[in-house]
Amino acid sequence: MPFPIIDIHVHSTLKPYGHSFYPNEDLKDAASEACIWYNDPPSVGDQLLENTIGFPRFRQSDFTSLAKGGANVAIVSLYPIEVSFVKPHVSPLVANWLVNLISLFGRKRIEHIKEPSFNYFQDLQKEYNFLLALHNQQPVNGTRKYQLIGHADELTDEAKNTLLIITSIEGAHVFCDGNNVEDNAAWQNLAANVARVKQWQHPPFFITLNHHFYNGLASHAKSLYDIVAKLLDQRYKMDQTVAGDMYITSRGYQLIDLLYSPLNGRRILIDIKHMAKATRKEFYAYRKLHYPEAPIICSHTGVQKYYGEKINMDDDDIREIFTSGGLIGIELDQRILGYNSIGHRFVNWFKNIFRSKRQKEYVWAECFWKNILCVAEQCYTLDPQQNPWKIICLGSDLDGVINPLNQFRTATDYQRLADALLLHVQDYWSSSSSKIPKGHLNLDAHNVVYQVMYSNALYFIRENYR
Secondary structure: OOOOEEEEEEOOOHHHHHHOOOOOOOOOEOOOOOOOOOOOOOOHHHHHHHHHHOOOOOOOOOHHHHHHOOEEEEEEEEOOOOHHHHOOOOOHHHHHHHHHHHHOOOHHHHHHHHOOOOOHHHHHHHHHHHHHOOEOOOOEOOOOOEEEOOOHHHOOHHHOOOEEEEEEEEOHHHHOOOOOOOOHHHHOOHHHHHHHHHOOOOOOOEEEOOOOOOOOOEOEOOOOOHHHHHHOOOOOOEOOOOEOOEOEOHHHHHHHHHHHOOOOOOOOEEEOOOEOHHHHHHHHHHHHHHOOOOOOEEEEEOEOOOOOOOOOEOHHHHHHHHHHOOEEEEOOEHHHHOHHHHOOHHHHHHHHOOOOHHHHHHHHHHHHHHHHHHHHHHHHHHOOOOOOOOOEEEOOOEOOOOOEOOOOOOHHHHHHHHHHHHHHHHHHHOOOOOOOOOOHHHOOHHHHHHHHHHHHHHHHHHHHOO
16 A cells, blocks of 8 residues: 655746746646646656766656655745856856756746846745646646645645645745845845735745855855856855854844744744754754744755765754754755765666666665664654654655655655665664664554654644644
8 A cells, every 4th residue: 555645845836937937838738848737757868867967857846746656745845046046157158058957947037037126025926826826726738636725724634635735935035025135125025025925825834044045144054066066156154154153144033033923924934954053053042042832844854974064964953853843854865865975876876777676776765764764763862752753754855956866766756765665664673783672662664654754744734834
């Protein structure tokens, strides 16, 4: 019997919304690249290119793939693209081509972002409206519908056979009225913009304070590597103080208060992904003092044990999230999970050619499993009486700028990932050296996979999206 699936971090709108800027594309036609249902599975050539350059040239989290993969709920992250993302250090003649190669945003979209009048908050509204366009509607050349929900109470038994969508936002630069985040005038409507988003019929569940570049709110972590890092410079105010000896600006603290406040609408949780390590530490102290009831979420990440960059979670982060009653989404990115750290990507890929499909799936799921286990064992150490798996879920980041696991490149592969994960849990408990005892709290391997792939996220949504 297939596992139900919840993925708490996908960018399903990013590519189709970009293609909606072409006048010949129709966002309500599933055969159009501007449609969120448009399916573009990876060809052999796509797979070879991805293994060579480290990022995919195909759709991963389109709603057709989500449905085929058995997703019950997906949290779609809205992302008005930062202007620094479309200004690589190359000549203007090749800049648009290179950015489109990496991201598949669409050249028309890139040209729009480069316009002096580009406005982050207006773009956020447009991307949200793009997602609304097919809410509860069947597209032309399509057979299914999705339903946007705005409250946990809409997670009913009657909705089990419908793809349910919740919104989130990646990067709080979205509240800037303009595209210059260091222009004070562009932030004059901050409180009004937050209140307006809270009044959406389907408001975001959580928002990251940071994304790839400095946004006038807080210091960010390094997140771009390899060929992308050679094109884009993140270093400005990255991993450094931004206001005296502080890593969060006064405006950043104002935004935290506005998001958590119940006085301007429903609370929106804060996602710590992309915060610099020192920013996270500063945020934890502020939350504990002012909002101790607010759970901490990291929607898509790995652990520093396997990939030592500060963007990943260390033991302190895991403890803060665990004790807050929060949630950690494990990402399906080779780099973040540490797969590339154990050897050269191409060499590992070549060796896998000679394995059976089942063996390949087991091998490629191993780094996903190891990151899950690292979190669980740390939680077990913190409190052996509690369920050590309860804060862990899937936060794939599919259709972000990631290098996905080769056997699990798209949302279509969710079930095979769950099946491979089941084998790893069974093998863990067949060993006499397992730190978490077999049968702990009467959980078996199937229970663990069910929780990680579905019920942990479901419980968190039901408790907090209200």
